[in-house]
Amino acid sequence: MLYEGVLRKMQTENGHPIQYFLTLGSDFLNLNQMLDRELHIDFIKFQCLNCGEDKPIYRQGFCKSCFYETPLAGDWIMKPELSTAHLDQEDRNLEYEKKMQLQPHIVYLANSSNIKVGVTRKSQVPTRWIDQGAHEAIEIVEVPNRYLAGITEVALKDHVSDKTSWQKMLTNRIEDVDLVEWRDRLKPFIPDEVADYFIENNGETHLEFPVHQYPEKVKSLNLDKTPSYKGVLKGIKGQYLIFEDSTVFNVRGNEGYYVGIDFN
Structure with missing residues (x-):
């Protein structure tokens, strides 16, 4: 099933373990339920969290002009x-x-x-x-x-x-x-x-995080360099997704990126 929308930081609910939720468009996904499944991320375009335009994200989910203007930054x-x-x-x-x-x-x-x-x-x-x-x-x-x-x-x-x-x-x-x-x-x-x-x-x-497998050494997924990625989700900690191949993806660090996400 394909979900599509602009990335924002994951919402959380404290528990044993912590529950993680990702909002994409009108869909609200419980990512804990996706652990041990293959996740496919495709970068589609930018969407500034302030102006909504397809401009490169500068910092904190905002394009450069909005970052220096919005009170949110x-x-x-x-x-x-x-x-x-x-x-x-x-x-x-x-x-x-x-x-x-x-x-x-x-x-x-x-x-x-x-x-x-x-x-x-x-x-x-x-x-x-x-x-x-x-x-x-x-x-x-x-x-x-x-x-x-x-x-x-x-x-x-x-x-x-x-x-x-x-x-x-x-x-x-x-x-x-x-x-x-x-x-x-x-x-x-x-x-x-x-x-x-x-x-x-x-x-x-x-606090208890939903992680089935920690990596020995991490490698960060950069959507600008790797716009399409596929891996088995093994854990969630902080605002990071952790994959079986030791790739980690900072959801909050990619706010303002409009993506497609699919699970197998």
Whole structure:
């Protein structure tokens, strides 16, 4: 059966294991049910997530002009410390920025390839951790806006990484760490204006991904270079599909690509 549509990041539902869903056009696919089946991906065209035109995707699913214009790609998204809505100052669209920035945010520790610090809206817990392929995570602080979360992340990344090695995450070469101990160890480095928001008594969240076989060494599928690919789906972790031949495909990294997908 052939499905066709523009790629967007997979939706998830926490469970044992996590359930993954892909929306293509009017179809809503549970990818867990496709494990151990052959999947065929064909790149058809581009479709910018903002303007909808067939233009090469620049970043985050947007063509180059939209990336520098849409409020959905402002610098504050990747760098929360640049948020200004709490000052009533506009970046690209103040109404949108207030809606997204002026809500509860979490600063957290997650372990996917290594321990890292990150920021997400409270409403995105545990979705953000799932998208990063973290097998364990813990909240450090809960603050009322994105700016306070951002300055906390900046302060803490002097003492712990803010990056994930996606290759290590996908080969499952991971070590369990005591995130409660790490949370308490980092407490003295939290900025003074955030200190009252520290979360004292919470435990780790553990996540289980639907993977039947991890690759020894990964090779990434690039639709620009390989517009047609066929392989047996063996797992899903983070926003990646993992195939039997050690190929991995970053669904979120290919947002804005219009594809055809078939299963045998």
